[in-house]
Amino acid sequence: xxxxxxxxxxxxxxxxxxxxxxxxxxxxxxxxxxxxxxxxxxxxxxxxxxxxxxxxxxxxxxxxxxxxxxxxxxxxxxxxxxxxxxxxxxxxxxxxxxxxxxxxxxxxxxxxxxxxxxxxxxxxxxxxxxxxxxxxxxxxxxxxxxxxxxxxxxxxxxxxxxxxxxxxxxxxxxxxxxxxxxxxxxxxxxxxxxxxxxxxxxxxxxxxxxxxxxxxxxxxxxxxxxxxxxxxxxxxxxxxxxxxxxxxxxxxxxxxxxxxxxx
Amino acid sequence: xxxxxxxxxxxxxxxxxxxxxxxxxxxxxxxxxxxxxxxxxxxxxxxxxxxxxxxxxxxxxxxxxxxxxxxxxxxxxxxxxxxxxxxxxxxxxxxxxxxxxxxxxxxxxxxxxxxxxxxxxxxxxxxxxxxxxxxxxxxxxxxxxxxxxxxxxxxxxxxxxxxxxxxxxxxxxxxxxxxxxxxxxxxxxxxxxxxxxxxxxxxxxxxxxxxxxxxxxxxxxxxxxxxxxxxxxxxxxxxxxxxxxxxxxxxxxxxxxxxxxxxxxxxxxxxxxxxxxxxxxxxxxxxxxxxxxx
Numbered sequence: 001x002x003x004x005x006x007x008x009x010x011x012x013x014x015x016x017x018x019x020x021x022x023x024x025x026x027x028x029x030x031x032x033x034x035x036x037x038x039x040x041x042x043x044x045x046x047x048x049x050x051x052x053x054x055x056x057x058x059x060x061x062x063x064x065x066x067x068x069x070x071x072x073x074x075x076x077x078x079x080x081x082x083x084x085x086x087x088x089x090x091x092x093x094x095x096x097x098x099x100x101x102x103x104x105x106x107x108x109x110x111x112x113x114x115x116x117x118x119x120x121x122x123x124x125x126x127x128x129x130x131x132x133x134x135x136x137x138x139x140x141x142x143x144x145x146x147x148x149x150x151x152x153x154x155x156x157x158x159x160x161x162x163x164x165x166x167x168x169x170x171x172x173x174x175x176x177x178x179x180x181x182x183x184x185x186x187x188x189x190x191x192x193x194x195x196x197x198x199x200x201x202x203x204x205x206x207x208x209x210x211x212x213x214x215x216x217x218x219x220x221x222x223x224x225x226x227x228x229x230x231x232x233x234x235x236x237x238x239x240x241x242x243x244x245x246x247x248x249x250x251x252x253x254x255x256x257x258x259x260x261x262x263x
Numbered sequence: 264x265x266x267x268x269x270x271x272x273x274x275x276x277x278x279x280x281x282x283x284x285x286x287x288x289x290x291x292x293x294x295x296x297x298x299x300x301x302x303x304x305x306x307x308x309x310x311x312x313x314x315x316x317x318x319x320x321x322x323x324x325x326x327x328x329x330x331x332x333x334x335x336x337x338x339x340x341x342x343x344x345x346x347x348x349x350x351x352x353x354x355x356x357x358x359x360x361x362x363x364x365x366x367x368x369x370x371x372x373x374x375x376x377x378x379x380x381x382x383x384x385x386x387x388x389x390x391x392x393x394x395x396x397x398x399x400x401x402x403x404x405x406x407x408x409x410x411x412x413x414x415x416x417x418x419x420x421x422x423x424x425x426x427x428x429x430x431x432x433x434x435x436x437x438x439x440x441x442x443x444x445x446x447x448x449x450x451x452x453x454x455x456x457x458x459x460x461x462x463x464x465x466x467x468x469x470x471x472x473x474x475x476x477x478x479x480x481x482x483x484x485x486x487x488x489x490x491x492x493x494x495x496x497x498x499x500x501x502x503x504x505x506x507x508x509x510x511x512x513x514x515x516x517x518x519x520x521x522x523x524x525x526x527x528x529x530x531x532x533x534x535x536x537x538x539x540x541x542x543x544x545x546x547x548x549x550x551x552x553x554x555x556x557x
Contacts, residue, residue, distance in 0.1 A: 001294075001295075001298035001299070001382075005375065006298070006299075009291045009294060009295055010295070012287070012288075012291055013276075013280060013288055013291060013292070014283050016278060016280045016281030016283075017279060017281075018279060022280050024275070024279060025279055025280070026274065027272070028273065028275050028276035028279070029274040031264055031268060031269050031273070032269065032272070032292070032295055032296060032299065033274075033295065033299060034271060035299065043545040049479065057454065069450065073532070078272070078345065104382075109492050118358060119535055120532055120533055120534075120535055121531070121532060121533075122529060122530060122531070122532075122533050123530050123531065131502075142529075143531045143532055144531075145526065145530035145531060147530070152522075152526060154526045154527070154530055154531050155531070156527075156531040156532045166291060173527065173529075173531070175523050176279070177472075177522060177523065177526075178278050178451060180281065180474060180475050180476065181278075181455075181472060181473050181474035181475055181518075182277070182278045182282045182285075182472050182473060182520065183282065183470070183471070183472030183473070183474065183518055183523070184282055184283065184469075184470075184471055184472050185280050185468070185523045186283075186467070186468075186469045186471075186526075187466075187467055187468045187469070188467045188505065189467060192367075196500050202493050211532060212534050215527070215528070215532055215534050216534070217466070218468060219348055219524065219528075221465065221466040221468040222468070222520055222523075222524050223460075224462070224465060225460045225462065225468065225470060225519075225520075226516075226519075226520045227430075228429075228462075229425060229430035229462065230430065230458075230515075230516070230519070231462060231519070232391060233390075233425065233430045233432050234389055234390055234423070234432055234508070234512055235388075235389050235390070236509070238388035238389060239388070240388070243502075243505055244384075244385060244388065244501065244505055245382065246497065246498040246501035246502055247490070247494060247497070247498045248383055248489070248490075248494060249324065250380075250381050250501075251384070252381075253384050253387070254384055254387075254553055261437075261479075
């Protein structure tokens with residue numbers, strides 16, 4: 001098989017990995033594929049596409065990739081770093097002077113987001129703010145829980161762009177539950193809000209309101225899927241409300257089935 | 264790396280990747296294995312994976328009976344699948360005298376016909392008259408005589424989709440029956456349900472995946488004038504499948520609707536002060552809905 005074809009197949013597999021289980025996916029793939037290069041290339045693509053947390057607080061994504069090296073840029077601390085998938089940590093941290101103008105509200109926004117994360121993201125919270133010019137920023141917020149002892153991992157990820165007085169972006173939810181099975185929740189919703197101004201409190205309020213509304217919408221959608229689609233997909237009991245009388249007489253149900261179905 | 268390690272890490276990989284793409288992922292992994300077969304065990308590994316990983320069931324058309332039937336690794340021969348209605352393979356396999364396609368022994372085929380009939384009624388009662396079911400049995404004893412006394416194995420399959428495609432259900436019950444004493448048999452059953460829920464018109468929320476549970480029991484068998492050994496097996500098997508599917512359905516309810524929602528609200532994003540009232544109201548209305556449906 002050509003390495004291009006192999007690369008495409010591995011890209012496809014990696015693209016559906018749960019955000020918090022890249023290390024395990026890497027290990028499993030390496031038992032099937034001898035070329036570590038192919039696997040790492042797919043993981044790198046995944047990291048840039050999705051945004052992944054390293055060392056608990058740094059985010060690597062296409063939005064903060066350094067174009068001139070393998071590194072990613074943390075605009076808050078003004079540092080560059082490499083990422084290590086096996087240890088899920090950053091390495092080779094070095095100071096960096098970004099050649100981009102920061103909006104005047106940047107520092108206040110960072111502080112307020114830190115507080116917002118503590119208030120609303122109960123587990124691991126990581127965020128970053130990427131200055132685009134004096135008037136706009138890219139915000140990435142990630143709330144993550146890796147509870148492998150209880151066979152689940154989950155991630156809430158919001159990516160927003162603030163351009164002048166416009167907040168736009170999307171919220172993705174991805175939860176994986178795998179005790180004697182493999183169950184996945186996926187949710188993706190666009191956000192588009194016209195702000196009344198460009199103050200930090202205006203931005204945070206818009207984010208908070210959107211995310212609260214999305215959380216409540218997901219709870220509603222759960223109920224809808226449960227009541228409307230799951231409940232009668234396979235009934236808990238037959239309409240007769242008793243378990244089946246197996247054996248030679250089971251054909252009797254068929255004799256009465258027209259009556260049963262028309263009730 | 265040993266064969267077992269390769270096998271286990273592939274299963275672990277499939278348990279992590281998105282279950283919604285399980286069929287594609289499994290195919291792609293098999294392609295990778297076949298093309299990176301350094302020690303010559305690739306084909307065996309592929310066959311073992313295909314028979315151990317559950318994927319949504321394919322539907323075949325039985326030309327003889329005009330009825331649909333379900334396809335899995337247990338009624339497969341090459342690219343052909345055996346219909347439980349006509350006992351024929353579709354499409355007709357290339358004739359190969361050295362390796363004819365497998366069929367159950369006559370006595371087991373007789374029971375297979377009855378089992379298909381019974382589980383068709385079961386499907387009708389639990390799946391509101393829709394869906395497809397198929398049962399396949401195979402001999403496990405070396406001896407061709409007295410097959411039922413020596414035990415046998417099989418699979419019960421049920422598939423249902425809602426009309427608008429928002430709900431998809433596949434049940435796969437694999438069982439083995441072995442004699443313990445002259446009057447009692449052990450029944451081992453593995454039940455997997457693949458459940459996929461999403462209404463794209465309303466929301467991007469997608470819940471999909473599968474859960475698997477095993478159940479094992481020993482049943483004594485009393486044969487009298489009206490109840491044969493075959494009927495005894497069918498009664499015990501039906502009761503066990505019904506019980507196991509009931510359990511897994513409850514488990515799906517717990518995991519899909521309670522566990523996942525809890526992870527969202529308790530681990531990932533809390534609505535906080537402002538929303539707690541709203542959330543409490545929602546919970547209340549859920550409780551009331553729950554009571555109304557009792």
